[in-house]
Amino acid sequence: MKFFIRRAVFYVITAWAAVTLNFFIPRLLPGDPVQSLLSRYQGNIDVNAVKSLRVLFGLDSQKPLWQQYFDYFGQLFHGDLGISLQSFPTPVSEIIGQSLPWTIGLVGMSTIIAFVLGTLLGIVLGWHRGTKWDALIPLTTFFSSVPYFWIALIAIAVFGVNLGWFPLSGSYSPDVMPGLNMSFIASVCYYSFLPALTIVISSIAGWILGMRNMIVTVSSEDYVTVAQAKGLPESDVMFHYAARNAILPQISGFALSLGFVVSGTLVMEQVFSYQGIGYRLLQATSNNDYPLMQGIFLIITFSVLIANILADIVYALLDPRTRKEA
Amino acid sequence: MENKPSFEAEPALTINNLSVDYGFTDDAVHALRNVNLTLHKGEVLGLAGESGCGKSTLVYAATRLLPPPGLITSGEVWVTGDDGKQYNLLALNDRQLRRERWVDTAIVFQGALNSLNPVYKVGYQIKDAIKVHRPKWSAARREERAEELMDMVGIAHDRLNAYPHQLSGGMRQRVMIAMALALEPKVLIMDEPTTALDVVMQRQIVQQIMELRQKLGFAVIFITHDISLLIEIADRIAIMYAGEIIEDGKAMELYRQARHPYTKGLIGSFPPLHGARKELGGIPGSPPDLADLPQGCPFMARCAYARPECASYDVALQPTGLPQDSVGHTVACQLFVELQKDGVPLPTGLVNS
Structure with missing residues (x-):
C-alpha cells in the first residue's frame, strides 16, 4: 500500500509540473492568439472586437501572471481548455472529445495487438533460438526499420488502389449512421484495418526482439534449470518460469508506448486522413491554433502519465519484489 | 563392486x-x-x-x-x-x-539465491512439481505434503506463502532441499x-x-x-x-x-x-587446458613423481593393489600400473601406512 501512495504522490507532482510548463511555455512565445487571428483576417477587425477577444482568450493583461496561472488551474478542473481559434468558437475540449476516441480506438487497439502478438512470438523465438524460427527476426526488423508512413502509402497503393480491397481514407463509410449499430461498427473496423495493419507491422519487431532477448537472458537463470530438473512440462517452464520473468521489462516498454498512442501517429492519421487527435494537432499547428495545441499537449501529457500509472500497477501485480511490505 | x-x-x-x-x-x-x-x-x-x-x-x-x-x-x-x-x-x-x-533423481543447485523463481511464492514452487508428478493428488493433499516438507527442514508453515526475496539465504537453501525431497x-x-x-x-x-x-x-x-x-x-x-x-x-x-x-x-x-x-x-x-590436452596423464606436468612413461599413460581407474587398501579403492596412475605389472616399487611418499 505504501508503494502505491508513494507512486501517487510522485504522479501528482509530475502532473502539476506538466500543467505548469504547459501554461508558461506558450506565454513565453512571441505573439499571441489575438495577433494571429488579426493576421488571419488581415487586420479587418474592429478595435473593440480585439479587446473582447483578448478578454475571451484570457489575455487581458490587467491580471498578473500568477492570477492567470490560478485561473488556468480553476478552468482545468472544470474541464475548460479554452476556445479553438481555428473552429472558433468551439471549445477545445469538445474537439478533443470528438477526436480522442478515434485515436485511442485505432492506435490503442493496434498497439495492444502488436504487443500481445510480438511478445508471444518473442517467447517462442527466444525459447527455440537457433532454429528456423529465427528467420522471422530479420523479416520483422526490416519492416520496423522502414518508415511507417511509407508502409502506409504502399499499403494504400496495393490494397486500396490496385486491389481495391480497402478504402483509401476516412474512418467509416459515409453511408452508415454513426451509433451503436452493427453496420457502423463493422464499417469502422473495415476502415481501420489498413492503418491498424501498418501500425502492427511497423512496431511488432521491437516487441519480438525485446521479448526474445529477455527470454534468452532469463533462460540461463538457475530457477529455469531447476524448473527443468523438476520435470515440469516444457510449456510450464517456458511460460511460468522463463516468460513470466522475462515479460517485466516489456511491461514498462508497453506502458511507454501506450502513452505515445495519443501523439505517436500524427503522420499515420494524416496519410489515412483519419480523424484522430494527431490529425487535429497537425491542423492546429498549421493554423496557429494555440488553445487547441495546448489542450492536445495536455492530453498527451496526461495519457503518458496514466499509462505509467497503469504500468506501475501491473508491474506491482506481476513482480512481488516491487511491492515492499511496510 | x-x-x-x-x-x-x-x-x-x-x-x-x-x-x-x-x-x-x-x-x-x-x-x-x-x-x-x-x-x-x-x-x-x-x-x-x-x-x-x-x-x-x-x-x-x-x-x-x-x-x-x-x-x-x-x-x-x-x-x-x-x-x-x-x-x-x-x-x-x-x-x-x-x-x-x-x-x-532430484538436485539441489549451487546458487541458493537464484534457484527460486522470484515471482512465485515458495509454496507454489514446491507444489508445482508435486502437481505434475502426482496428478491424482488433491490440492489439500499437496498442501499437506508441502507443510510436511517444511517441517522436515525446520521452517514454519506460513513461510510457504513467502516470496523468495523475503527469505534469508539459508532458508532459501532449506526450501530447495525440501523441494528436492518432495517426491521422495x-x-x-x-x-x-x-x-x-x-x-x-x-x-x-x-x-x-x-x-x-x-x-x-x-x-x-x-x-x-x-x-x-x-x-x-x-x-x-x-x-x-x-x-x-x-x-x-x-x-x-x-x-x-x-x-x-x-x-x-x-x-x-x-x-x-x-x-x-x-x-x-x-x-x-x-x-x-582441456581444449588442448597433452598426451598421457593430465597431471604429469605438476606431479612430483612423474616419470617418462607417464607421457604414454592411458588414464583408467584400477585397484591400487596394495594389501592395506580395500578392494574398492581405485586409482588412475602410471605408478600403480608399473607396480602391478613389473613390480616397480612405489616412491616412499606414496606408500605411507
Whole structure:
C-alpha cells in the first residue's frame, strides 16, 4: 500500500509540473492568439472586437501572471481548455472529445495487438533460438526499420488502389449512421484495418526482439534449470518460469508506448486522413491554433502519465519484489 | 563392486564412460572424458576436485541438464527406478525424461539465491512439481505434503506463502532441499549446496541433510571442493582432475591412504584439525587446458613423481593393489600400473601406512 501512495504522490507532482510548463511555455512565445487571428483576417477587425477577444482568450493583461496561472488551474478542473481559434468558437475540449476516441480506438487497439502478438512470438523465438524460427527476426526488423508512413502509402497503393480491397481514407463509410449499430461498427473496423495493419507491422519487431532477448537472458537463470530438473512440462517452464520473468521489462516498454498512442501517429492519421487527435494537432499547428495545441499537449501529457500509472500497477501485480511490505 | 561396504551394494545410479565436450568444432573443450562412477543405494558419495575439473559438468550431464554448448559425446547413465528396473537416462525421449525427473533423481543447485523463481511464492514452487508428478493428488493433499516438507527442514508453515526475496539465504537453501525431497527421490544430487552460505549455516544445512538421509534413506552425491567436509560426511569419495576421476575409495581410507599424487596434494592443502601442526603444501602449477590436452596423464606436468612413461599413460581407474587398501579403492596412475605389472616399487611418499 505504501508503494502505491508513494507512486501517487510522485504522479501528482509530475502532473502539476506538466500543467505548469504547459501554461508558461506558450506565454513565453512571441505573439499571441489575438495577433494571429488579426493576421488571419488581415487586420479587418474592429478595435473593440480585439479587446473582447483578448478578454475571451484570457489575455487581458490587467491580471498578473500568477492570477492567470490560478485561473488556468480553476478552468482545468472544470474541464475548460479554452476556445479553438481555428473552429472558433468551439471549445477545445469538445474537439478533443470528438477526436480522442478515434485515436485511442485505432492506435490503442493496434498497439495492444502488436504487443500481445510480438511478445508471444518473442517467447517462442527466444525459447527455440537457433532454429528456423529465427528467420522471422530479420523479416520483422526490416519492416520496423522502414518508415511507417511509407508502409502506409504502399499499403494504400496495393490494397486500396490496385486491389481495391480497402478504402483509401476516412474512418467509416459515409453511408452508415454513426451509433451503436452493427453496420457502423463493422464499417469502422473495415476502415481501420489498413492503418491498424501498418501500425502492427511497423512496431511488432521491437516487441519480438525485446521479448526474445529477455527470454534468452532469463533462460540461463538457475530457477529455469531447476524448473527443468523438476520435470515440469516444457510449456510450464517456458511460460511460468522463463516468460513470466522475462515479460517485466516489456511491461514498462508497453506502458511507454501506450502513452505515445495519443501523439505517436500524427503522420499515420494524416496519410489515412483519419480523424484522430494527431490529425487535429497537425491542423492546429498549421493554423496557429494555440488553445487547441495546448489542450492536445495536455492530453498527451496526461495519457503518458496514466499509462505509467497503469504500468506501475501491473508491474506491482506481476513482480512481488516491487511491492515492499511496510 | 566386489567389496561389501557398510551400505547396500545395489547401485542407485551408474555412470558408464560418460564424455562431454563444450563446443562442436576442433577446439572443443573435452570437459569430461570416459567417467565411470557408481552410486550405491543409501550411500553418500563425495565428489571433489578443484574448480573447473568437471564436477558440476558430470552431474549436469548425468541428469541431462547440461546447458548448450555442452554436448554428451558418449556414455550411459543407468538409474534404478521405483520398480527396481534400471533405465538409461540418456536414451529416454523428452516426455519420458520429464516424467522421471525429480521422481528418481532430484538436485539441489549451487546458487541458493537464484534457484527460486522470484515471482512465485515458495509454496507454489514446491507444489508445482508435486502437481505434475502426482496428478491424482488433491490440492489439500499437496498442501499437506508441502507443510510436511517444511517441517522436515525446520521452517514454519506460513513461510510457504513467502516470496523468495523475503527469505534469508539459508532458508532459501532449506526450501530447495525440501523441494528436492518432495517426491521422495532415491538419489539426491547436491552441487556445492553450501557455497553461498556462511560457515554456521553451512554446518546446519549439512547436518540437516545427513539427518534427513538417515531418516529417508536416499543416496547423495555431494559435490564440493571442501574435501575436509567430505571426509566427515561421505561414505566414499571420488576425486576428479581435468575431467577424469583419478581416485575413488572409502572416505577415511582416501584421507589416510591417499594414493594418487594429486589426491595427496589436495588433502595436504587442508589443515588437519587434530594432531601435530604441519606445514600446508599446495600443488604447484595449474590444470591443463582441456581444449588442448597433452598426451598421457593430465597431471604429469605438476606431479612430483612423474616419470617418462607417464607421457604414454592411458588414464583408467584400477585397484591400487596394495594389501592395506580395500578392494574398492581405485586409482588412475602410471605408478600403480608399473607396480602391478613389473613390480616397480612405489616412491616412499606414496606408500605411507
